Amino acid sequence: MKTLTSIFIVLLLGLATLAQTRNEVLIKNATVLTAIHGTLENTDILIRDGKIAKIGKNLAAGGSAKIIDATGKFISPGIIDCHSHTMMDAINEGSLSVTSMTRIRDVLNPTDIAIYRALAGGVTTANLLHGSANAIGGQNSTVKFKFGHPIEDFMIPDAPPGIKFAMGENPKRSSQTFQPGQTPRYPRTRMGTLEVMRDAFVRARDYKQAWDDYKAKKTKVPPRRDIELEPIVEILEGKRLVHAHGYRSDEHLNLMLLADEFGFKVATLQHGLEAYKIAPEIARRGTGVSIFADSWSYKLEAYDSIPYNAYILWKNGVVVSINSDSDERMRRLNLDAAKMMKYGGVPEEEALKMVTLNPAKQLGIDKRTGSIEVGKDADIVIWSAHPFSVYSHADMTLIEGDVYFDRSNDIQKRPEIAKEREALEKMDINKAPASGATSPRIPSEKRTEERDEAEYGDNR
Amino acid sequence: MRNRIFTAETRRRGVFLNKNRVRLVAFFFSASLCLGGLFSAAAQSDGSQQNKTGRAGTFAIVNARVVTVSGAVIENGTVVIQDGKIVAVGASVNIPSNAEKIDGKGLSVYPGMIDAGTNLGLAEIGQGANATMDVAETGTQNANAKAILAVNPHSSHVNVTRVNGITTVQTYPSGGLIAGQSAVINLNGSTQAEMAVVSAEGLVINFPRIATFGGFNPGVGPQVIEFNDAVKRRDTQIDELKKTFKSAENYGRAKDAYAKDKSLPYPATDLRLEALVPYVRGQRPIIFTVERERDIRAVARFVADMKVKGIIVGGQEAWKAADELKKNNIAVIYTNIYNLPVRDDDSYDYLYEAPSKLQQAGVRFAISTGDGGAEVRDLPYQAGIAGAFGLSKEDALKSVTLYPAQILGVDDRLGSIEVGKMANIVVTDGDLLEPRTNIKYLFIGGRLLALTSRHTELFDSFKDRKESNQPLP
Numbered sequence: 001m002k003t004l005t006s007i008f009i010v011l012l013l014g015l016a017t018l019a020q021t022r023n024e025v026l027i028k029n030a031t032v033l034t035a036i037h038g039t040l041e042n043t044d045i046l047i048r049d050g051k052i053a054k055i056g057k058n059l060a061a062g063g064s065a066k067i068i069d070a071t072g073k074f075i076s077p078g079i080i081d082c083h084s085h086t087m088m089d090a091i092n093e094g095s096l097s098v099t100s101m102t103r104i105r106d107v108l109n110p111t112d113i114a115i116y117r118a119l120a121g122g123v124t125t126a127n128l129l130h131g132s133a134n135a136i137g138g139q140n141s142t143v144k145f146k147f148g149h150p151i152e153d154f155m156i157p158d159a160p161p162g163i164k165f166a167m168g169e170n171p172k173r174s175s176q177t178f179q180p181g182q183t184p185r186y187p188r189t190r191m192g193t194l195e196v197m198r199d200a201f202v203r204a205r206d207y208k209q210a211w212d213d214y215k216a217k218k219t220k221v222p223p224r225r226d227i228e229l230e231p232i233v234e235i236l237e238g239k240r241l242v243h244a245h246g247y248r249s250d251e252h253l254n255l256m257l258l259a260d261e262f263g264f265k266v267a268t269l270q271h272g273l274e275a276y277k278i279a280p281e282i283a284r285r286g287t288g289v290s291i292f293a294d295s296w297s298y299k300l301e302a303y304d305s306i307p308y309n310a311y312i313l314w315k316n317g318v319v320v321s322i323n324s325d326s327d328e329r330m331r332r333l334n335l336d337a338a339k340m341m342k343y344g345g346v347p348e349e350e351a352l353k354m355v356t357l358n359p360a361k362q363l364g365i366d367k368r369t370g371s372i373e374v375g376k377d378a379d380i381v382i383w384s385a386h387p388f389s390v391y392s393h394a395d396m397t398l399i400e401g402d403v404y405f406d407r408s409n410d411i412q413k414r415p416e417i418a419k420e421r422e423a424l425e426k427m428d429i430n431k432a433p434a435s436g437a438t439s440p441r442i443p444s445e446k447r448t449e450e451r452d453e454a455e456y457g458d459n460r
Numbered sequence: 461m462r463n464r465i466f467t468a469e470t471r472r473r474g475v476f477l478n479k480n481r482v483r484l485v486a487f488f489f490s491a492s493l494c495l496g497g498l499f500s501a502a503a504q505s506d507g508s509q510q511n512k513t514g515r516a517g518t519f520a521i522v523n524a525r526v527v528t529v530s531g532a533v534i535e536n537g538t539v540v541i542q543d544g545k546i547v548a549v550g551a552s553v554n555i556p557s558n559a560e561k562i563d564g565k566g567l568s569v570y571p572g573m574i575d576a577g578t579n580l581g582l583a584e585i586g587q588g589a590n591a592t593m594d595v596a597e598t599g600t601q602n603a604n605a606k607a608i609l610a611v612n613p614h615s616s617h618v619n620v621t622r623v624n625g626i627t628t629v630q631t632y633p634s635g636g637l638i639a640g641q642s643a644v645i646n647l648n649g650s651t652q653a654e655m656a657v658v659s660a661e662g663l664v665i666n667f668p669r670i671a672t673f674g675g676f677n678p679g680v681g682p683q684v685i686e687f688n689d690a691v692k693r694r695d696t697q698i699d700e701l702k703k704t705f706k707s708a709e710n711y712g713r714a715k716d717a718y719a720k721d722k723s724l725p726y727p728a729t730d731l732r733l734e735a736l737v738p739y740v741r742g743q744r745p746i747i748f749t750v751e752r753e754r755d756i757r758a759v760a761r762f763v764a765d766m767k768v769k770g771i772i773v774g775g776q777e778a779w780k781a782a783d784e785l786k787k788n789n790i791a792v793i794y795t796n797i798y799n800l801p802v803r804d805d806d807s808y809d810y811l812y813e814a815p816s817k818l819q820q821a822g823v824r825f826a827i828s829t830g831d832g833g834a835e836v837r838d839l840p841y842q843a844g845i846a847g848a849f850g851l852s853k854e855d856a857l858k859s860v861t862l863y864p865a866q867i868l869g870v871d872d873r874l875g876s877i878e879v880g881k882m883a884n885i886v887v888t889d890g891d892l893l894e895p896r897t898n899i900k901y902l903f904i905g906g907r908l909l910a911l912t913s914r915h916t917e918l919f920d921s922f923k924d925r926k927e928s929n930q931p932l933p
Contacts, residue, residue, distance in 0.1 A: 276922050276923075299586060300588035303585060306914075306918045307915060308919040342897070344923075390895055391847050417805055417807075
């Protein structure tokens with residue numbers, strides 16, 4: 001009897017665990033913008049274990065399912081920002097022109113409030129890139145914004161690794177010196193920038209040859225490990241994605257020609273504000289372009305940037321994404337995508353793809369996210385109105401079925417937060433120094449506007 | 461992202477984290493760097509846009525939805541434009557026989573939008589082309605610096621902005637303590653005079669604030685100023701500003717006295733003081749750039765003490781000082797929609813909600829981009845976002861049309877569709893504030909303008925380009 005009871009308890013526990021892992025969420029009666037199969041009216045989405053299990057009308061869920069009534073609301077895939085520097089405690093290792101050994105993974109801060117604000121703008125996934133100070137920068141991280149979780153949970157396990165390249169004004173200006181007598185860093189011109197890249201690939205090719213020879217037992221002594229060249233060998237082997245910052249079309253074309261020569265494909269041209277000038281060349285190579293919707297004129301090499309860039313690239317068959325490169329702008333990528341309908345006339349779904357499925361493709365994670373399809377991760381935003389309407393706002397943002405942002409909860413908690421703040425301000429330690437009628441000391445201003453800036457300036 | 465670097469506030473914030481920004485600011489204040497000169501020819505003027513100042517005539521937009529802003533929406537209305545002005549608005553109006561008719565079926569007619577807080581025309585390219593920058597004069601006392609004299613009528617920002625429905629901006633200088641005088645300009649004209657609506661609008665003062673950030677030393681980091689010292693420093697700066705104002709008052713009195721009685725000693729002319737006179741006398745508004753509550757309250761006290769007319773630009777926490785703003789009739793040109801909340805515990809929509817809080821508190825306000833020029837075209841979307849966070853759609857629209865016109869004192873001419881007003885008119889295929897909406901017709905000063913810009917021209921040049929496949933020889 002005792003044994004039976006124990007077995008029963010074990011079974012119960014087992015069932016409970018099972019129920020937990022078979023977690024269900026049912027979102028009911030929404031207008032669903034799938035970003036791949038058009039718009040579905042009055043549609044339900046059933047999420048099971050973090051994946052989209054069913055899409056259809058009048059779906060049923062298990063008794064323990066969390067039900068979200070989305071009547072009158074719009075659903076889109078979670079927004080993916082293909083160029084961000086959020087939650088990074090450092091952006092540029094600007095001391096060398098090739099810093100392929102550095103990893104963004106090592107400087108991520110999962111408690112950065114910018115993550116939450118991005119979630120409130122419907123962003124679920126981001127490509128966190130090294131800055132643009134170096135011809136070859138550091139290794140990027142593709143993350144999901146699982147705010148409140150440890151950093152390990154942010155990592156997308158099967159996201160292919162990548163690396164930042166940079167051309168033009170940013171690596172050039174990183175050559176300037178700060179102290180008299182300091183040796184300027186090479187390169188200082190666009191000529192030199194390309195040579196730095198060529199040199200790295202030549203060295204990587206030789207390094208790979210040395211290892212290949214060793215593995216083929218042609219040599220007896222293993223080559224000395226080189227952590228600068230290893231990631232570059234991975235590029236040559238097609239295992240690491242190149243995300244190349246640049247503006248002028250000629251330099252992006254030259255990079256693609258260099259890639260042709262070394263036998264790899266550039267994954268994305270980042271910024272690529274003049275990409276429209278070489279759209280056929282980009283399309284033929286299958287290279288993606290990740291751009292600003294309409295930023296221009298903030299620097300000389302952005303003077304030929306036009307908001308019709310996305311349209312021309314799309315028309316030529318290039319996979320285009322719209323990125324933010326800014327904690328602020330990240331919160332309104334839905335509106336940036338909407339603008340693409342106006343500038344040239346990108347169709348609605350294609351415009352939506354530019355902040356969802358297309359960046360997923362560019363980052364090699366489109367099998368798991370970027371659209372509302374059965375089998376994909378339930379990375380979903382519930383909007384108060386069509387996300388392309390300026391009057392809309394995100395009501396809820398889910399990653400793998402879990403709610404990471406809920407506007408009604410957020411509003412509900414505000415009085416509590418205000419109270420806590422008030423209490424903290426009254427504590428002696430937080431009082432302003434004796435200064436008459438001034439308000440309490442406020443924590444020092446933080447990086448408020450653009451995060452894409454670091455030792456060597458901003459990375460646009 | 462934006463050209464916000466040109467405004468004093470963002471510059472102050474920006475330098476904290478960015479050596480490059482510090483260098484950029486250093487650029488502003490050191491006239492000796494000549495590198496920019498190399499680029500000036502390329503960037504200063506967009507020659508292709510010259511003389512594209514449109515076509516005058518008599519126009520009748522018929523069968524349109526007329527959003528007058530000041531009154532009710534007319535569902536199937538007509539707007540008649542003649543001699544640069546709106547001469548008739550209504551459901552049934554007489555159309556002059558010589559009028560060129562524009563079919564407005566399915567279209568909406570709006571007044572052109574007004575951005576009351578920009579450096580448009582003063583700033584072409586922020587980085588790498590310093591010679592195109594005329595935002596910040598060197599020194600701290602520049603009351604006599606006049607934006608209207610530095611606005612580039614052929615800046616490419618002009619067309620790019622107006623084809624998005626913004627027809628008028630206030631443009632102002634940003635550097636130093638007393639930055640100079642703003643102008644209200646229409647975004648059309650081959651000369652500054654053709655553009656000017658008000659050539660000397662307001663005096664821009666970057667109001668002294670309690671700043672605990674004392675600059676950035678390369679290799680050392682930010683320098684922190686002790687709070688009490690920062691307060692003292694702020695107070696000293698305000699005292700000095702008051703002294704300058706008193707000097708200007710005295711100067712004005714001396715000049716007036718001499719005008720009446722030539723036997724008095726002639727007071728030597730001082731251009732800086734002379735420029736201050738209409739402002740210290742409250743004849744024209746003073747535009748204070750200020751963000752935080754404590755500094756806004758200090759502005760309100762200053763306005764009351766000095767008996768001047770005040771307008772605030774920035775106004776992040778203005779709603780918290782609503783009582784004093786109302787008491788002193790200070791309006792707010794709010795420029796913080798595209799900014800992140802300053803403190804971690806601020807709610808995520810803290811700055812989106814501020815306009816609706818100003819509205820509820822009864823403070824007069826307008827929404828502005830606060831931008832250097834290139835991104836002023838996003839004005840409708842910035843207002844729209846406020847509309848998504850508490851502000852009514854009607855007020856969101858007013859905040860970029862009638863309200864800025866009222867704050868700038870040009871509502872007799874601009875800001876709504878009313879008979880007698882300047883014909884700054886935008887015809888759209890949808891809600892003016894929506895990013896998907898297209899502008900179909902554009903009038904400034906009654907002139908029908910082509911919807912072209914540097915961007916449409918580059919678009920036309922490249923949209924059909926084929927690959928040549930030609931390798932280097």
